Amino acid sequence: MALLSNAAVLLGKEVRTEFRSRELLSTTVVFVLVVLVVFSFTFDASTSDSRRFGPGLLWMAFLFAASLMLQPSFLREQSNDTLSALRLAVSDPFAIFLAKIGANTLFLLVTELLMLPVFATLFNVPLGARLPLLLLTFFLGSLGTSIVGTALAAISAQAKMRELLLPLLLLPVLTPVLAASTEVTVGLMAADPVVKWKGLGLLGLFDVVFLTALWLFGEYLLEE
Amino acid sequence: MGKRALLGAAAVALLVAAAYAAFFVAPTERTMGDLQRIFYFHASCAWAGLDAFAVCFIANLLYVWKRQGRYDWLGVSAAEVGLAFTTVVLITGPIWAKPAWGIYWTWDARLTSTFVLWLLYVCYLLLRTLVDESGRRALLSALFGIFAFIDVPIVFGAIRWWRTQHPAPVIMGGANSGLDPVMRKVFFFSVLATHVFMAFLIAERYALEKIRGEVEELREEAEAA
Numbered sequence: 276m277a278l279l280s281n282a283a284v285l286l287g288k289e290v291r292t293e294f295r296s297r298e299l300l301s302t303t304v305v306f307v308l309v310v311l312v313v314f315s316f317t318f319d320a321s322t323s324d325s326r327r328f329g330p331g332l333l334w335m336a337f338l339f340a341a342s343l344m345l346q347p348s349f350l351r352e353q354s355n356d357t358l359s360a361l362r363l364a365v366s367d368p369f370a371i372f373l374a375k376i377g378a379n380t381l382f383l384l385v386t387e388l389l390m391l392p393v394f395a396t397l398f399n400v401p402l403g404a405r406l407p408l409l410l411l412t413f414f415l416g417s418l419g420t421s422i423v424g425t426a427l428a429a430i431s432a433q434a435k436m437r438e439l440l441l442p443l444l445l446l447p448v449l450t451p452v453l454a455a456s457t458e459v460t461v462g463l464m465a466a467d468p469v470v471k472w473k474g475l476g477l478l479g480l481f482d483v484v485f486l487t488a489l490w491l492f493g494e495y496l497l498e499e
Numbered sequence: 500m501g502k503r504a505l506l507g508a509a510a511v512a513l514l515v516a517a518a519y520a521a522f523f524v525a526p527t528e529r530t531m532g533d534l535q536r537i538f539y540f541h542a543s544c545a546w547a548g549l550d551a552f553a554v555c556f557i558a559n560l561l562y563v564w565k566r567q568g569r570y571d572w573l574g575v576s577a578a579e580v581g582l583a584f585t586t587v588v589l590i591t592g593p594i595w596a597k598p599a600w601g602i603y604w605t606w607d608a609r610l611t612s613t614f615v616l617w618l619l620y621v622c623y624l625l626l627r628t629l630v631d632e633s634g635r636r637a638l639l640s641a642l643f644g645i646f647a648f649i650d651v652p653i654v655f656g657a658i659r660w661w662r663t664q665h666p667a668p669v670i671m672g673g674a675n676s677g678l679d680p681v682m683r684k685v686f687f688f689s690v691l692a693t694h695v696f697m698a699f700l701i702a703e704r705y706a707l708e709k710i711r712g713e714v715e716e717l718r719e720e721a722e723a724a
Binding site for chain 1: 563615618619622625626629630631635638639642643645646647649650653654656657658
């Protein structure tokens with residue numbers, strides 16, 4: 276219980292820090308928008324093509340955005356020298372990860388909620404009646420991205436070339452998330468929507484597996 | 500002769516024997532002809548590569564637990580050797596695929612997941628070059644190695660739904676699969692040969708990494724003094 280209450284306090288701190296400056300969110304939203312516009316040059320965004328390729332492009336835009344957005348998670352603590360203070364403040368370092376994962380998932384979801392209608396309008400893809408399941412897919416996908424991304428951001432923050440390193444470490448590990456969420460999203464955005472439960476199951480499995488791995492090994496990532 | 504030289508001699512002898520068996524002992528396959536013979540090499544290298552990555556994973560776990568340099572040395576050695584074998588798989592695959600399928604590469608499940616596996620370990624080695632301090636490098640790369648290896652079965656599972664063009668598992672596959680008894684013996688013999696070769700390469704690379712690690716330790720001590 277101490278873990279959860281610690282994590283909740285830290286989550287409040289993460290969210291407060293972000294909403295005071297809103298640097299991260301505004302930059303990420305604009306980045307996704309730019310990527311979507313750039314993508315529109317690569318294929319004819321007529322309805323049938325959009326339905327087939329659109330979801331994949333959308334997810335790629337989100338993954339690229341995430342790989343940039345997750346950088347400051349630990350860099351910010353490092354440049355302000357607050358990581359040791361955080362470690363002393365909580366009994367279980369996993370709380371730090373939980374808070375950061377929560378905050379990053381929240382920021383990603385806000386970005387996705389803002390960009391989903393824009394994507395639907397620009398690429399002429401109706402979001403349809405399957406919206407709740409679509410939101411579930413985006414939640415599970417973003418959660419998985421944040422879990423792995425937060426862990427790897429802790430690694431890349433301690434290395435050289437960190438800006439380049441994080442996407443490099445993150446994207447190969449996230450291939451299952453990209454594959455599964457694209458499959459599910461294509462199914463849900465089709466003219467006759469189908470629900471690919473297997474894909475949703477795989478996203479859930481990915482989240483559980485990596486959250487467990489982080490719970491087991493997370494503390495070593497924060498060693499001084 | 501040292502132990503490693505003996506292992507090396509055994510590996511070379513076994514590889515030569517396996518090559519002889521693949522070309523002259525194994526019967527010619529009915530539809531693919533001689534082309535199929537690359538499979539003895541291709542599939543056994545894939546097997547050896549995966550096992551090398553498993554060794555790397557175990558070494559990574561042991562490093563996080565025990566914090567002894569030797570597990571770090573074993574981890575990087577096994578990762579490099581696994582990467583070498585996986586590279587062979589990715590090269591021999593297209594050599595076979597061009598005449599058999601008419602194309603060098605297709606984004607099929609097993610090809611794609613092998614490629615992702617290869618990328619994961621390239622990133623593992625890349626990460627090691629980007630952390631200067633030896634203890635930190637060992638710990639961070641061990642943790643990334645653990646995450647990467649956990650990811651492997653999920654990658655294979657996720658990409659499996661895509662239509663697969665790769666031959667279905669013949670060894671330990673379903674009820675109707677199975678190899679000709681001679682082919683089977685030749686195949687398992689080449690699996691043995693590649694594994695001995697893999698063990699030899701890891702042992703050699705480990706010896707090198709051990710020296711490198713000890714020099715690095717001494718240098719760090721000298722700098723601190």
